[in-house]
Amino acid sequence: MSGDRPGRRREMAVLASGPVLGAAVGVVTNIITSTWNWWLFSSLLVLITLAAVGAALVPGSDRTPVSTDDDPPPHRARVNTLPPEAAVFSGRQEELRRLVESTPELSASRPFVCSITGPSGSGKTALAVQAAHRLVARYPDGQLFLRYRSHSEPAGRLSAQDVLASALTTIGAPAPQTRFGVDDMSGQWRSAVGNGRFLIVLDDITRAEQVRPFLPNSRHAMVIVTSRRVVAGIDPDLHLEVGGLTRDEACSVITAVLTRASHDIDTSVISALAEIYRLPLTVRHVADRLITAPDGSGLRSGDGVPHRAGDDVNMDPFGWSVTALDTRDQLVFRRMALHPGPHVTGETAAVLAGIPVEEADRSLNELHRRGIIGRPDPHGYGVHDSVRALALGESELHDSSSSRTAAMRRLFRLTARQLALANAAIGSPLVIDLPADAATEPDVPTEEKAALEWLEIYLVDFRAVARLAVDEEWATTWQLTCGLSYFLRIHRNIVQAEELNESSLHLAVTTGDVLGQGCSHSQLGVLHRCTGRYRSALGHTQAALGHFETLGDDRGRAFCYAELAVIHYHLAEYAPARNAMERAVTLHGRMGGLRGVANGRGTLGLFSRATGDYAAARVSFDEALGIYQSLRNLRNEAWIRIELGTLDRLLGDYPSALDQFAAAHAICSDTGDRSGRAWAERETGITKRILGQYADAQALLEGALDVFTSMDSARNAADARVELGSLYRSMGDLAAARRHVTDARDEYERLGNRRGTAWANIELGVLDLREARWQAATERLEQAGRTYAAIGDRSGAARVELESGRLALARADPVTAREHLQRAVSAYRDLGTPEAATAQDLLSGL
Incomplete structure (x- = not known):
C-alpha cells in the first residue's frame, strides 16, 4: 500500500x-x-x-518520491557505451527533433521503438547516436550502443548471441552457466534490464530476429534501430527514412567542418561541390579534403580524374583521394580492408602490408588526416563499409591473389601470438607455446587485469579473425580457436567457442595435425564439462590425452588429467578422479608449474573431503593455500578458505569455520567475484543453521540461492535448495522444505550428479520420517545408501546409518535401530565428526 x-x-x-x-x-x-x-x-x-x-x-520536493508499481527501480548503476557525440552535426535537424521529442503512449506495454532507414553512408548511425546523447537524461539507467556489422565481411558479422553476450557483460549481468541459446540469453537480458529506463541502439540490422531479443518488457525503455531497408516484423512506433542531403544542407555541413578547422574557403567552391555530392559520408569527406586542398582540386571529375562508369558518383572523391596517396599509404589502405574486425591497429596494418609498425602507424595517421578512414574509439582505426568495398576493389586491381593470401596468413600468425601471450597473462590452464617472431612480436599487457580488459576490447576482432581463418581453411586455425576458448568461456560465449573449436578440429583431422586435434579436443571437453555434458566431455578429453601422449606433450597431458579428474568427480567416480589428479600434480611438479600443483592439491582435498578422509583433505588444502598465497592468487585463496571452513564445520569447529568464510567473503568482495561471495554466504548460512540462528541462516541461504539462480549456476543453486530444505525442516515448515529439496533432486538428476541426488534423497527421507511415511522413508534411505556405497562416500554412508536408526526407532524396532546406530557411531568416530555423539546418545537411550 x-x-x-x-x-x-x-x-x-x-x-x-x-x-x-x-x-x-x-x-x-x-x-x-x-x-x-x-x-x-x-x-x-x-x-x-x-x-x-x-x-x-510540493511535487519534486522529496528526494525519494512515491512510485507506482510499474516505475523502474531506483539506484541502478549507469552504463553508457555510446560512441562520442559528433562535433559537427548539420542537415538532419528535423529528423533529430522528431527522434528526441517523440514520447511513448502511456498505455504502451513495450519499449518505444524507432527505426532509421537509408542507404549506406546516409548518416543513419550518426543520427541515432546524436539523438541518444540528447536522450540520456530521459533514460538514466543505461545507454547501450550495439553494432551488428551486418554489411561487413562475413567473418566480421555478429550474431544475436554475440551481441547478447556482449550486452549482458556490459550491464554486469551474471554469466549464465548452462543455457546459451538466444531465447535463454534474451530472457536473462530482460530480467537484468527489468523495468529500467534504458536506451538501446541496435546498429546495422537486417532482420527482425536481431531486434526482438533486445526488447525489454517495459514501456520505460527506448530502442533505436538502423538498417538500410525497412525490416518487416519490427513494427516501429516511429520510422525515419534518410537519404541524400539538400544542396543547402550539404553546404552547411561543409561550412561547419571548415569553420571548426579555422579554414575560410571560397563559397563558390563549396556550392559547386554541394551541387554534386549529397550523401553525408561523402559530404564529410569532401569537407575534410578541402582542409588539405582548399581549391577543391581532385574532388571533381573535371580535375583530370575521370568518373568510373557504373560507380556511385558519391564514392568518386574517396577514389580520387586514394589515387593522390603515395605508394605505401595506398598499400596500407588496400590491405587494412582485409581485416574483418572493427579495429585496425598499427600492428595489424603492419603485418597485412608487410611493413614495419612505425611505417604502418604513419600511413594510418595520413589516411585518417585525409578523411578516408575514421577513428571511432581510442583502440584503433575504422573503415566505413562503403569505403572498405572501395579498398577491396582496389586490392583486386593491384594485388595478386597470392599476396593477399600471404597477408592474411601473417594476420593469423600475429593474432595467434597475441592470444598466446594474453592467455599466459590471465592464467589460462592451457597456453599454446608458439615461437616468438622478432619482426611481429606484439605488444600485449602482461598483468592479469590489464590483459582481461585488453581482450574485452578486441574480442570482436579476434573472433572475426578466427572465423576468417576457418573460412580460409588455414591449416593451424586451432591456434586461434584454442587461444580464444578460455576467454570466450569466461565471457560465457560457449556456443561460439564450441563452433570455432569443432571447425578447427575438422581442419586438424583433415590435415593430420595431431597437436591441433589434441588442443581442439581438450577445449571441447572443457566446454562440454562446463555445461554439464560429462560423458561427451569425457570422450573429448580422453581423445585429447591420447594425442598429447603420442606427442609426449607433458603440458597437454597435465591439462587433460586435471580435466578428467574434475569430470570423474562430477560423476561421483572418486577413485579414477583421484588417480587422474595425482598424475596431473606430478606432471605440473615436474614442469615447475606451481599454479597447476596448487590447483591439483586443492582438488585432491575436495576429493578427500567428499569421501570422508578429513585429515588428508586438510593437508591438501593447507598446501594449496600456501602456494596460492605465495603467488598472490586471491580468487583461488578464497576457494581454499571456503573449503577449509567447510571442513571445520564438518568437524564441529564452528568459530573457525565462520572465520574462514568471512575471510573468503572479503576476498571475493574485493575481487568482484559474485559467485564466490554467494558461495561463502551459503556456507555461513549452513553454519548459522547448525547454531540455531535461523533468521540469519534464512537470509544468507535465500540470498545465495537468488544469486546462483540469476547466474544460471544449476548445481550451486541445487546445493542451496537442499540446505534451505534442512533449514525449513528445522523451523517446522515441512511443506517449504519438501518443495526446495524436491526441486534440488530433480536438478541433480538432470545433471547426472549422483552424490547430490543421494543427498537430496536422504533429506526427503527425513521429511517422510517426520510425516510418518515409513515405507517412503525406507526406500529413499536405501537408495541413497546404495549410491554412497558405489561412489565410496563414507560421510554420506554414515548419515544413511544415522537416519535409518532414527527411522527404526520411530517404527518401534529397537533391534534394527541398534544395528544402524552402532554402525553410525563407528563411522562418525572414524571421521572424527560431532555426529558420533548424536548417534551415541540415541544408542544409549535404547
Missing part, C-alpha cells in the same frame, strides 16, 4: 514535525528577547507549519 512507502512516511513525518518545530522556535525566540509575545509565537508557529506542508506536498 502507498502508505507504507518511504516517500509517504517522510511526508507524514515532515507534516507532523511542522507544528512542533514552530512551537519550539517560538518559545526560543521569546526567551531570547526576554519578553513573551503571543503574536510572535503564533506567527512563527503558523509560518513554519505551512513551510512543512509545502516541503511535504
Whole structure:
C-alpha cells in the first residue's frame, strides 16, 4: 500500500514535525528577547507549519518520491557505451527533433521503438547516436550502443548471441552457466534490464530476429534501430527514412567542418561541390579534403580524374583521394580492408602490408588526416563499409591473389601470438607455446587485469579473425580457436567457442595435425564439462590425452588429467578422479608449474573431503593455500578458505569455520567475484543453521540461492535448495522444505550428479520420517545408501546409518535401530565428526 512507502512516511513525518518545530522556535525566540509575545509565537508557529506542508506536498520536493508499481527501480548503476557525440552535426535537424521529442503512449506495454532507414553512408548511425546523447537524461539507467556489422565481411558479422553476450557483460549481468541459446540469453537480458529506463541502439540490422531479443518488457525503455531497408516484423512506433542531403544542407555541413578547422574557403567552391555530392559520408569527406586542398582540386571529375562508369558518383572523391596517396599509404589502405574486425591497429596494418609498425602507424595517421578512414574509439582505426568495398576493389586491381593470401596468413600468425601471450597473462590452464617472431612480436599487457580488459576490447576482432581463418581453411586455425576458448568461456560465449573449436578440429583431422586435434579436443571437453555434458566431455578429453601422449606433450597431458579428474568427480567416480589428479600434480611438479600443483592439491582435498578422509583433505588444502598465497592468487585463496571452513564445520569447529568464510567473503568482495561471495554466504548460512540462528541462516541461504539462480549456476543453486530444505525442516515448515529439496533432486538428476541426488534423497527421507511415511522413508534411505556405497562416500554412508536408526526407532524396532546406530557411531568416530555423539546418545537411550 502507498502508505507504507518511504516517500509517504517522510511526508507524514515532515507534516507532523511542522507544528512542533514552530512551537519550539517560538518559545526560543521569546526567551531570547526576554519578553513573551503571543503574536510572535503564533506567527512563527503558523509560518513554519505551512513551510512543512509545502516541503511535504510540493511535487519534486522529496528526494525519494512515491512510485507506482510499474516505475523502474531506483539506484541502478549507469552504463553508457555510446560512441562520442559528433562535433559537427548539420542537415538532419528535423529528423533529430522528431527522434528526441517523440514520447511513448502511456498505455504502451513495450519499449518505444524507432527505426532509421537509408542507404549506406546516409548518416543513419550518426543520427541515432546524436539523438541518444540528447536522450540520456530521459533514460538514466543505461545507454547501450550495439553494432551488428551486418554489411561487413562475413567473418566480421555478429550474431544475436554475440551481441547478447556482449550486452549482458556490459550491464554486469551474471554469466549464465548452462543455457546459451538466444531465447535463454534474451530472457536473462530482460530480467537484468527489468523495468529500467534504458536506451538501446541496435546498429546495422537486417532482420527482425536481431531486434526482438533486445526488447525489454517495459514501456520505460527506448530502442533505436538502423538498417538500410525497412525490416518487416519490427513494427516501429516511429520510422525515419534518410537519404541524400539538400544542396543547402550539404553546404552547411561543409561550412561547419571548415569553420571548426579555422579554414575560410571560397563559397563558390563549396556550392559547386554541394551541387554534386549529397550523401553525408561523402559530404564529410569532401569537407575534410578541402582542409588539405582548399581549391577543391581532385574532388571533381573535371580535375583530370575521370568518373568510373557504373560507380556511385558519391564514392568518386574517396577514389580520387586514394589515387593522390603515395605508394605505401595506398598499400596500407588496400590491405587494412582485409581485416574483418572493427579495429585496425598499427600492428595489424603492419603485418597485412608487410611493413614495419612505425611505417604502418604513419600511413594510418595520413589516411585518417585525409578523411578516408575514421577513428571511432581510442583502440584503433575504422573503415566505413562503403569505403572498405572501395579498398577491396582496389586490392583486386593491384594485388595478386597470392599476396593477399600471404597477408592474411601473417594476420593469423600475429593474432595467434597475441592470444598466446594474453592467455599466459590471465592464467589460462592451457597456453599454446608458439615461437616468438622478432619482426611481429606484439605488444600485449602482461598483468592479469590489464590483459582481461585488453581482450574485452578486441574480442570482436579476434573472433572475426578466427572465423576468417576457418573460412580460409588455414591449416593451424586451432591456434586461434584454442587461444580464444578460455576467454570466450569466461565471457560465457560457449556456443561460439564450441563452433570455432569443432571447425578447427575438422581442419586438424583433415590435415593430420595431431597437436591441433589434441588442443581442439581438450577445449571441447572443457566446454562440454562446463555445461554439464560429462560423458561427451569425457570422450573429448580422453581423445585429447591420447594425442598429447603420442606427442609426449607433458603440458597437454597435465591439462587433460586435471580435466578428467574434475569430470570423474562430477560423476561421483572418486577413485579414477583421484588417480587422474595425482598424475596431473606430478606432471605440473615436474614442469615447475606451481599454479597447476596448487590447483591439483586443492582438488585432491575436495576429493578427500567428499569421501570422508578429513585429515588428508586438510593437508591438501593447507598446501594449496600456501602456494596460492605465495603467488598472490586471491580468487583461488578464497576457494581454499571456503573449503577449509567447510571442513571445520564438518568437524564441529564452528568459530573457525565462520572465520574462514568471512575471510573468503572479503576476498571475493574485493575481487568482484559474485559467485564466490554467494558461495561463502551459503556456507555461513549452513553454519548459522547448525547454531540455531535461523533468521540469519534464512537470509544468507535465500540470498545465495537468488544469486546462483540469476547466474544460471544449476548445481550451486541445487546445493542451496537442499540446505534451505534442512533449514525449513528445522523451523517446522515441512511443506517449504519438501518443495526446495524436491526441486534440488530433480536438478541433480538432470545433471547426472549422483552424490547430490543421494543427498537430496536422504533429506526427503527425513521429511517422510517426520510425516510418518515409513515405507517412503525406507526406500529413499536405501537408495541413497546404495549410491554412497558405489561412489565410496563414507560421510554420506554414515548419515544413511544415522537416519535409518532414527527411522527404526520411530517404527518401534529397537533391534534394527541398534544395528544402524552402532554402525553410525563407528563411522562418525572414524571421521572424527560431532555426529558420533548424536548417534551415541540415541544408542544409549535404547
